[in-house]
Amino acid sequence: MDDRIARIQAKLAALPSTEKAVLNPVLTEQQVSGFEDLHGIRLPEEFRQFVTRIGHGGYGPTYGLLSMDRWMPPRKEVHGKLAEPFPFAPDEYVSTWSSDEGGQMLPFPGTIAVVWGGCSQYTLLVVTGPGCGRLVEVVTDSDVVPHFHTDADFLAWYERWLDFTLAGHRDLTWFSHQMAGDEPELVDTLVNSAFATRRNAAAYTFITYPGPRASLPDVLVQALSTEPHPLVRKTILRALQAQGKQGRDLLPAALADPVPDVRCLAAILMAANTRQGMRLSPGLRRTLADHLRVEDDRSVRDTIQRLLDWPHR
Incomplete structure (x- = not known):
């Protein structure tokens, strides 16, 4: 884990100044554990390491990483309870995303929002369920089905962003x-x-x-x-x-x-x-x-x- 943290820090430092690659200050262990206790979950370890050792919110895909106060967006269709599992697993094509009655789209349980992509698009981090630790792309209040990013965890996902930018x-x-x-x-x-x-x-x-x-x-x-x-x-x-x-x-x-x-x-x-x-x-x-x-x-x-x-x- 230490090598991965150091590698990401080095790549952040290597970015051109035009990228404006600024992250907010890291969170304390008390802040993170307080959030976890409030919601009855344990955040994926790679994400915990990122927000406590590298930075918290700021530079990242589209409009950047969301800060802790935005991990739970106020829009009711974005998320359900964090302790309830996100029902889909990586590497599966999801065919439908709706209620049992085929009506309104369900919220996304077991996830926090880490990136807002504009309008109703979010990148979520799965904190509970078979895809725990993975990133999943969703469009809220629509019939667009969720799809998982291929990266194994948050650190791999963020480092890929840096690699794509540098390359x-x-x-x-x-x-x-x-x-x-x-x-x-x-x-x-x-x-x-x-x-x-x-x-x-x-x-x-x-x-x-x-x-x-x-x-x-x-x-x-x-x-x-x-x-x-x-x-x-x-x-x-x-x-x-x-x-x-x-x-x-x-x-x-x-x-x-x-x-x-x-x-x-x-x-x-x-x-x-x-x-x-x-x-x-x-x-x-x-x-x-x-x-x-x-x-x-x-x-x-x-x-x-x-x-x-x-x-x-």
Whole structure:
């Protein structure tokens, strides 16, 4: 634990001044134990170490880490009782999040809020339940299902944030969907992990990965051909598009996908976003026109036709 604390402190110190990486003063043991006694829980050890040895609230993802007085947001739909278990486990795709009667969305028991992402989005830390110690992303008062971050604990999650910032990821908007690892590790996860959630996180990471190898688009399209889960295939398509022209030129491989939504997304992502607007290369335009003649799903046909009808494409 000491090595991890020292590593995070060193990375915080290495950040450029433009990051304004300021954390609030640490909490005392009495403050932390007082919160725990009040709610009948024990905070995950990695989080306790962070707030008592590194800092408490301040620099972090989106609008930063929340201070103790905001761990329990006043909005009633954010949380339930902390001693009641959060019902979902990591590496599971959650299909529904609602009351037994199918009505109002339930609050999120067994969690505290550590990041407010704007509007009704929160990053929660599970303090009770099978995912104890893990971070989970939620959108309150909606049917958007919770999803766990891949990081093993709070320290791993925060260090990944520092690593992504220091490495120069192109965009940190996708941070909650991504995972730690260098390019070979991410490829191995994408190709070999038994968990669709982790394969999806690896694919998401390649959307912003700085300085990928020239061979990455070919690796992605090979993974696309063997990926069984349509949600992961859609994320791979986004990762391909993020590789520029080389990746977009490989997107037609998904026009044979059995799921219409995947074919629609592949067609949409073939268009490049330029200063003059969205543009289709002549080759991809011909590919879509040829596919339109054999496509039998109306939604896919409509999508392709709209793309072909755009002026000056």
